[in-house]
Amino acid sequence: MTEKKDLLGIEAQVEMLNKERKSNNAWNKLKRNKTAMFGLIIICIMVFMVITADIISPYDPNALDLGNAYSKPGVNGHIFGTDEFGRDLLSRIIYGSRISILVAVGATLVAGAIGLVLGLISGYSGGIIDSILMRIMDGMMAFPFVLLAILLMTILGSGAVNVVLAIGIANVPIFARIVRGQVLVVKNEEYCNAVRVLGASNFRLLFGHILPNIISPVIVQATLSTAGSIISEAALSFLGLGISPPTASWGNILRGGKDYLNTAPHIAMISGFFILITVLGFNLLGDGIRDVLDPKMKK
């Protein structure tokens, strides 16, 4: 081995190392993970729908056409058929992606941001603050997730922003616990002590040095939480507590379709299928990112 290295010369060695570093960086590793890429493609298609909804929708999602209600898919130019008010289902699904995906991403951001701060404080300060915060998180986690979200929705009232808040708040404890666990591991490591000795403030140590080192599991959790939040939004809207009609969301399209299983089963079938596929996409990507960022978890 050493002989070979000598033969290669220093420049070739540097080039080899660079090549290796490049192929081992997270993105390139992720690119080699076929299932994760499949998930990413699904997500990209959905994001494309979210962005271009105004352009690609064949009809106005709220235009009523009672004469054409309950059309089967493919009839009269409605690719996915129409719903009980004769509205074009494809257009409603496309506009619904906006609400469903933005709400899920928003809820994850809310949960991630609050959970991150609470977890950092709890893990770093320890002692009584840690105990109090963690008991509150335990208490929140003791609520069945949907139940907590239902209660919050009842207080806040329906509407997209409130759905984001309700799902976000209900998701806080998971993030807080993950971050806290990581901080506990990291905070006594050598580099943290070094930074401390050098006189950095707690704030600087936490956000400048600890945070970048614990972010991987948070990213994984964020991806998986987005998947969960899509289901939660749909579940709340399905129970009539989430996004209220006429605004389309996948959950309330499904709720509408529930009453017409006999006459127009395609409404429930198609809207639920989109929920499933999107959740699957985020789960695939989340699994893939975890394999890449945390080699210990792999297989």
Next chain:
Amino acid sequence: MVKTFLRRLLQIIPTLLVVVSITFVITRMIPGNPAVTLLGPQASVEDIAKLEEELGLNDSLWKQYTDYVGKLLKGDFGKSYSFNQPVAKLLMDRLPNTLLISLTSIVLAILIGIPIGIISAVKQYTPFDYISMVLALIGVSMPIFWLGLMLVLVFSVNLGWLPSLGMGSLENGLKDVILHMVLPVTCLTTIPTATFARITRSSMLEVINAEYIKSLRAGGLKEGVIIYKHALKNALPPIVTVLGIQLASSFTGAILTETIFSWPGMGTLIVGAIENRDYMLIQGAVVLTAAAFVFINLIVDIVYMIINPKVNLDNAKGGE
């Protein structure tokens, strides 16, 4: 061990207190006056005032809270406004129905999911492994309320094989109840089954490739004995953790599943109570469910300690 156990037991007291407090605060924040909801929009002002007084709604929040906690400690959950019955009785009537479908679905999930996970791990990268893992991934991504509707569509609406509403009645024979259970249980068991299959597979794979399993194999032990006696035993801890989570979330699943199939359990009770602004009933149902969660976690921790002596809860400081 005993000391650890006692300490873990003491820890649930503040958690339960937080649960009760959060529930109390949240239910008070629900908009709408329960007295008005109860008497209807035509009620006179005097009647509403009288009922408010009767329900204790005019007391200070702090007094309402201490009264509530005091009564809870005596096992008194208060009285439901909308049913005009003690909350404890309503809960006890409904709880068995929810337990019936959620426990059945968890047992099924264990019986199906764990063997699938083991076989997948032993036969890694075979078609069986690929197919079952793809199915498991679809399973964990499944919106179960959609699955429920699709099951109704296929088996009730189209084929007419199975009933889709209610839980039947024992008076019509056990078969009637079982037939009513098929669809809700199928719906509820999907996510736990898929989750068990996935976690069992990954946990088994980790163990199978460990040195001591290799040396058992080198020692000439039968493969079956190695897998089921030695490997499975060591792969159990993560599976037990997941079992706890799944038991707890089967309550969440029950809320949605019961709504779809009009199953007379805790889920439909809670959703109805929220619609009727029935404070006492919401509080009681939520506190009971959350307390069940806390106890399930406690049991899981203890089982975890027993099957995995390496874990000492005193030292287990990590949140995970």
